[in-house]
Amino acid sequence: MTLNRPRIKVSGLTKIFADKADAALSLLKAGQSRAEIQKATGAVVGLQDVSFDIAEGEILVVMGLSGSGKSTCLRCINRLIEPTAGSVFVDDVDVTKLSERELMEFRRTRFGMVFQQFALFPHRTIVKNVEYGLEIQGVPAAARHERAMTALETVGLKGWDQHYPSQLSGGMQQRAGLARALALDPDVLLMDEAFSALDPLIRRDMQQELVALQKRLKKTIVFVSHDLDEAIALGGRIVLMKDGRVVQQGTAADFLANPADDYVRRFVEHIDVLGVVTAGDAMRAPAAVKPWHATAAEALASLTQSGEPVMTVVCQDGRFQGTVDADTLKAAGDTELRLLLSDTQACVPTSATLNETVAKLATGRGEIAVIDADRSLRGVIANADLVATLARRHSQPVH
Amino acid sequence: MAFEIPRIPLAEWCDIALDWATAHFSGVTRALSAVVGTGIEATTDFLVDLPPWLVIIAFGLAAWRLTTIRIALFTVVGFAFLWNLELWRATMQSLVLVLVSTLFALAIGIPIGIGAAVSKRFWRVVAPALDMMQTMPSFVYLIPAIPFFGLGAVSACFATIVFAMPPTIRLTALGIMQTPPELVEAADAFGSSRWQKLFKVQLPLAIPTIMAGINQTIMLALSMVVIAAMIGAGGLGGEVWKAIQRLEAGQGFQAGIAIVVLAVILDRITQHIARHMRRDKA
Numbered sequence: 001m002t003l004n005r006p007r008i009k010v011s012g013l014t015k016i017f018a019d020k021a022d023a024a025l026s027l028l029k030a031g032q033s034r035a036e037i038q039k040a041t042g043a044v045v046g047l048q049d050v051s052f053d054i055a056e057g058e059i060l061v062v063m064g065l066s067g068s069g070k071s072t073c074l075r076c077i078n079r080l081i082e083p084t085a086g087s088v089f090v091d092d093v094d095v096t097k098l099s100e101r102e103l104m105e106f107r108r109t110r111f112g113m114v115f116q117q118f119a120l121f122p123h124r125t126i127v128k129n130v131e132y133g134l135e136i137q138g139v140p141a142a143a144r145h146e147r148a149m150t151a152l153e154t155v156g157l158k159g160w161d162q163h164y165p166s167q168l169s170g171g172m173q174q175r176a177g178l179a180r181a182l183a184l185d186p187d188v189l190l191m192d193e194a195f196s197a198l199d200p201l202i203r204r205d206m207q208q209e210l211v212a213l214q215k216r217l218k219k220t221i222v223f224v225s226h227d228l229d230e231a232i233a234l235g236g237r238i239v240l241m242k243d244g245r246v247v248q249q250g251t252a253a254d255f256l257a258n259p260a261d262d263y264v265r266r267f268v269e270h271i272d273v274l275g276v277v278t279a280g281d282a283m284r285a286p287a288a289v290k291p292w293h294a295t296a297a298e299a300l301a302s303l304t305q306s307g308e309p310v311m312t313v314v315c316q317d318g319r320f321q322g323t324v325d326a327d328t329l330k331a332a333g334d335t336e337l338r339l340l341l342s343d344t345q346a347c348v349p350t351s352a353t354l355n356e357t358v359a360k361l362a363t364g365r366g367e368i369a370v371i372d373a374d375r376s377l378r379g380v381i382a383n384a385d386l387v388a389t390l391a392r393r394h395s396q397p398v399h
Numbered sequence: 400m401a402f403e404i405p406r407i408p409l410a411e412w413c414d415i416a417l418d419w420a421t422a423h424f425s426g427v428t429r430a431l432s433a434v435v436g437t438g439i440e441a442t443t444d445f446l447v448d449l450p451p452w453l454v455i456i457a458f459g460l461a462a463w464r465l466t467t468i469r470i471a472l473f474t475v476v477g478f479a480f481l482w483n484l485e486l487w488r489a490t491m492q493s494l495v496l497v498l499v500s501t502l503f504a505l506a507i508g509i510p511i512g513i514g515a516a517v518s519k520r521f522w523r524v525v526a527p528a529l530d531m532m533q534t535m536p537s538f539v540y541l542i543p544a545i546p547f548f549g550l551g552a553v554s555a556c557f558a559t560i561v562f563a564m565p566p567t568i569r570l571t572a573l574g575i576m577q578t579p580p581e582l583v584e585a586a587d588a589f590g591s592s593r594w595q596k597l598f599k600v601q602l603p604l605a606i607p608t609i610m611a612g613i614n615q616t617i618m619l620a621l622s623m624v625v626i627a628a629m630i631g632a633g634g635l636g637g638e639v640w641k642a643i644q645r646l647e648a649g650q651g652f653q654a655g656i657a658i659v660v661l662a663v664i665l666d667r668i669t670q671h672i673a674r675h676m677r678r679d680k681a
Contacts, residue, residue, distance in 0.1 A: 080584055108590030119585035123603045133589040135599070184589075 006053035006089075007220045008077070008188065013050040013086035015072055015244075018043030021084045034243060046072045047083070048244045057218040059211075059236035063225050069244035070224045074192050077222060078111045079103055090188060108137050112181030112219075116193035118173045120165035126176050127152065127161035133184040144183075151183035152176070154213070171202040178210075182217070191223045195230065207233040228252070228267065232276055240264060252276045272355075273390065279357045280350030282389040283370040283379030292316040296332035296340060299324065319375045320347050323367070347371045350378055354389070357381060421546045428547040436553045439499055446491045451482045454491075462664075466671040473667065477660045486635065486657045493634035493661065496552060496624045500559035501617050508564040508616070509609070512571025517597070522572065529565045537562050537623055541630050555627030563619035570612025574605025610673030617665050625658055635661065 016024045024043035027036070034045045047069045054060045064070040075081035077088050079095060088095040090110060098106055112133070120129050127148050134144035152161055155175040165173055174194060181189055195203045207230060214221060225231055231238045232252045239249045248260035252268065253276050259265040290299045292315070303326060313323055322341035332340055347369040348357050360368050367382040446454060455478045463471035481490045515522040540561050544554035578601045586596045628636030635658045642651030 078588060080587055104590045104592060106590070107588060111588065113585070113588040115581060115585060117581050119581040121582060121585075121600060121604075123606075132586075132599070136589055136591050136595055180589075190588075 007056040007058075007091065008054040008222070009087075009089040010053070010073075010077065011051045011087050011089075013047055013073065013076055013088065014084050015045075015047040015069075015076055015081060016043050016084045017046050025084060045244055046081075047076065050086070050241070050244075050246055052239050052246065052249055054220055054222060056220055057214075059214055059221040059223055059234050061223045061225055061231040061234055061236055061238045062241060063228065063231050063238050064241035065226055067243075068241040070226075070241050071192055072244075073241065074190055074222060074224045077188075078107055078113065078190060108133065109184065110187050112184050112186035112189045114174070114177045114181050114189065114191045114194040116196055118165070118170075118177045118197070120173055120176055120180070122165055125162050125164055126157065126168070129165065129176055130161075130179045130183045132180060137184075147185075148179070148183050151179040154182060155179045156209075170198050171206065174198060174206065187220060189219045189221045191221060193224055193226065196226065203230070204233065211235060228271060229275075232271070240267065253278065253281060257281075274354040274358065277354050277389060278350060279348045279352045279354070279370045279381060280378065282354060282357070282385050283350075283381050284385055286313055286369070286377060286380040289313045289315055289377065290337055292321065292336075292338045294337050295334045296324070296329045296337060297334055299337060300326070300329040303329065313369050313377065313380065315377055318377060320369045320371045320377045322346065323369070347375075348381075349373065354386065358386065361386070417543050417546070425547055429549065432548040432553040435499075435556060436551065439495055439552045439556065442499070443492050443495045446495065447488050451478075451487050455479055455482065462668055466668055470667050470671055474664050477664045481657050481660060484653060484657060486638065486654065489633065489635045489638050489654070490657065490661060492552075492632075493621070493624050493636065493658075496555060496559065496627075496632060496634060497617060497620045497665070500556050500563060500620045500624070501613070503556070503560045504564040504616050504620065505567055505613060507560070508567035508612075509571050512568040512609075512612075513575065513597070513602075515568065515572040516575035516601075517593070525568065525572075529569055532561060533565045537626055538629070540623075541627060545630060550631040552632050554630050555624060555632030558627055558630075559620050559623040562623045563616045566615035566619065567609070567612040570615070571605065571609050574608030574612075575601045577608070578604050606676045607673055610669070610676050614666065614669040614673055617669055618662065621658070621662050621665065 014025070014028065016028070018024055018041065021043060024037050024041045024045065027040060028045060028048065032040070034048070037043055037045055050069070050073055052060070062070045062073055072081055076083040076086075077095065079088075079098075083096055086096070090106075093106070095103070095106065120126075121132065124132070127145065130148035130151055131144045134147060139147070149158075149161065152158055155178050157172060157175050157179060160168065160172065160176075165176065168176065174197075177194070195206045198206060210221075211234060221236075223231075223234060223236075225234075237249060237251055238255070240247045240255070242263055248255060248264050250258075252271065255264050255268045256271060256273070256276060259268065290302070290313070313320065315321060316338075321338070322344035323346045324337055324340045324342055328340055328342055346360070346367075348360050348371070350370055350372060352360075352370075357368070361381070361383060367380055369377055370379045370381060372378055455475055458478055459471050459475035462474040478490070481487060511525060515525045537558070540558035541554065544558045548554040548557050575597070582600055582604070583596065586600045591599065624632060624634060625636035625639065628634065628640040631637075635654050638654035639651055639658070642648070642654060
């Protein structure tokens with residue numbers, strides 16, 4: 001996958017909570033630990049040399065337990081918390097260098113933020129809440145009303161515009177919170193534990209909807225969460241934080257395959273493997289691939305030769321077309337394969353999770369193809385490959 | 400005793416300060432007094448010259464519009480009772496004094512409260528001043544009022560403003576400072592300027608608290624207006640004052656009960672408004 005150039009580049013971000021941070025900062029640079037610095041100066045190190053990139057249109061999940069600095073990190077991006085050192089580039093602008101006036105302007109147009117406790121203004125109707133950011137910018141009343149109504153429709157709150165926040169359920173309030181951020185049409189969405197206060201079922205719905213929305217709107221999203229399942233559901237890269245530092249960054253599957261340390265290993269211990277490992281990770285090279293115009297007899301010959309099970313995969317110009325099973329081949333003689341295709345849907349994309357793959361395998365005939373976005377063949381998966389993948393995972397030492 | 404610690408001449412100092420202020424400012428304050436005094440008198444005369452039943456119905460309708468039918472009925476019955484006691488003129492005098500003093504107290508107090516909420520340094524100056532204003536016995540304000548504004552309604556009005564303003568200042572500042580931090584953060588995150596944050600988020604959210612302050616200010620104003628009868632403010636307090644001087648217990652209680660009725664009417668109306676100011680709380 002080719003990443004665009006980073007839209008947000010966070011480098012060396014450090015936050016020290018103290019009246020006089022300089023002394024603590026020099027101790028930190030001298031390599032002293034958090035505890036030592038707190039003992040010596042009373043200063044609390046909130047973030048320590050945090051760096052990561054976010055590509056345009058990416059969802060990046062900043063994850064960690066409470067006190068890991070993830071929320072501080074998010075707030076340093078739009079300077080709700082003033083970082084002590086380091087830089088935050090959004091495109092070519094270093095946010096940490098902006099004057100107060102410029103920062104205000106930047107927040108108005110570039111950042112949308114969604115909060116854990118929704119933070120809707122209780123004295124304003126839903127539509128007035130959604131209009132807030134535009135009102136602050138000085139957008140004329142009619143135009144901002146229209147944009148707010150569009151944003152409400154996007155999040156599925158049409159018809160609730162004249163209600164007050166207290167009249168809505170938690171899930172609906174957070175939809176309004178999301179609409180308030182989207183109404184600005186910002187480049188970057190900052191989401192602080194946005195779904196953590198919601199019921200589990202509603203949380204899952206919201207996660208799915210956010211992913212769908214993201215596909216459509218292509219916003220760059222920084223999502224703070226303490227929930228690994230949520231991070232996986234959102235499907236992007238993860239920055240795992242602990243004690244104000246980044247422990248590891250990558251996908252959940254990376255964490256699973258190559259944990260940086262015991263902490264990461266423990267963190268992913270109870271992960272749902274079927275939901276994280278993809279078909280691309282579990283597939284093997286296809287053995288019996290035949291072109292479109294090959295005859296059934298030819299296919300049958302190589303099928304018995306290879307000792308492979310039951311399927312022949314049929315391709316045209318390297319693109320997957322369908323499968324033909326052995327019984328059909330035996331009965332078909334010299335017929336061309338393209339006329340025999342029994343299952344043109346026996347395939348999953350490389351990005352499909354094993355959960356999705358299993359579902360597909362269950363409806364198919366024992367083997368399915370793994371394909372790219374343009375349907376070119378990447379590999380195949382049979383039941384045995386799934387078992388082998390799960391076995392590999394469990395043979396890894398777990399501490 | 401070999402030597403005595405001399406008494407600190409606090410009273411003399413206060414006199415010197417007041418004399419100085421009187422000498423320099425009484426011209427201005429007397430002129431102001433003339434204007435305000437004329438205004439108060441004109442309003443009182445206007446209300447007294449109207450037929451009382453008309454005024455009572457008008458008050459009832461206003462109360463109905465602002466609050467509930469029950470409070471409106473109570474207002475009508477209460478004022479009719481005061482009319483029946485032949486205390487109508489005194490009631491109108493007191494009412495006008497209370498309302499005028501309250502208006503001034505709000506016009507001065509709310510901006511001070513906002514300033515105190517916005518600037519910590521200003522709050523550190525204002526807070527002890529408020530403590531002093533509230534603990535000082537209310538009678539004391541009457542004495543310096545006379546050289547500045549002369550005997551009568553304006554002095555009463557001035558003393559009332561000073562005495563009744565603290566709750567408005569305090570609760571305005573408190574209401575703003577108590578805005579939930581996550582809402583302040585949300586306002587900041589969307590790039591609100593300090594004034595946008597104040598007028599679009601903090602002040603609207605503080606309104607119930609500010610209204611509670613206004614309610615207290617009105618109640619304090621009423622109590623001060625009664626006391627101000629001692630410097631010739633007239634009104635219901637004047638009736639009580641007359642009764643004291645003539646030792647007429649019955650007359651005194653009658654005027655006292657009238658004050659209670661007026662107080663309850665004002666309290667019910669403002670409390671109801673305070674509670675229902677924000678529609679989302681309804």
